[in-house]
Amino acid sequence: MKYLFQILISLFCLYGLHGQSKIDQAxxxxxxxxxxxxxxxxxxxxxxxxxxxxxEKEEFEVSHLENAVWVGDKISDLDRTYNIVPEKNTPIVLYCSIGIRSEDIGEKLIKNGYTEVYNLYGGIFEWKNKGLPVYDSFGQKTDRIHAYNKHWGKMLNNATKVYGHRKHNN
Structure with missing residues (x-):
């Protein structure tokens, strides 16, 4: 099922996804x-x-929002999240590349009793497309964003796209 989803995403992206309005469509x-x-x-x-x-950790290490904490995108990473955020009334904003993986994690947090969980609309791609700052693993501002893969990277317009080190990089 996971691979079917990746194939569908890739096909969807092959047919011209790029720019802000394509994030909305996705x-x-x-x-x-x-x-x-x-x-x-x-x-x-x-x-x-x-x-x-x-x-994924590799994406976070390229750049992330200021003061963001990496928790990962797998269900197995949820234990890390629960340890980082033990208080279930903590206001949380989740993000990923455009907001799909973060919605999945958000659903799990809400199901487990977290009361104030938000998904950053358009994720780090929209954040950077709007000219807002991102930071590298040394805490320095950077123009680089891990673009997930070349298909999703078409939605990122205002950054230096980084690819590589991902198991499923296309």
């Missing part, structure tokens, strides 16, 4: 709005949220 198709969205504009400068990065 989210309408692949998400079910089970986790409320928060926009980049609403999140900018707002320090009340704990930011959790639900991408």
């Amino acid at each position: 989210l309408r198709i692949f998400n079910n709005n089970s986790v409320p969205y928060i926009t980049a504009e609403r999140l900018t400068g707002n320090t009340r949220f704990l930011l959790l990065d639900t991408r």
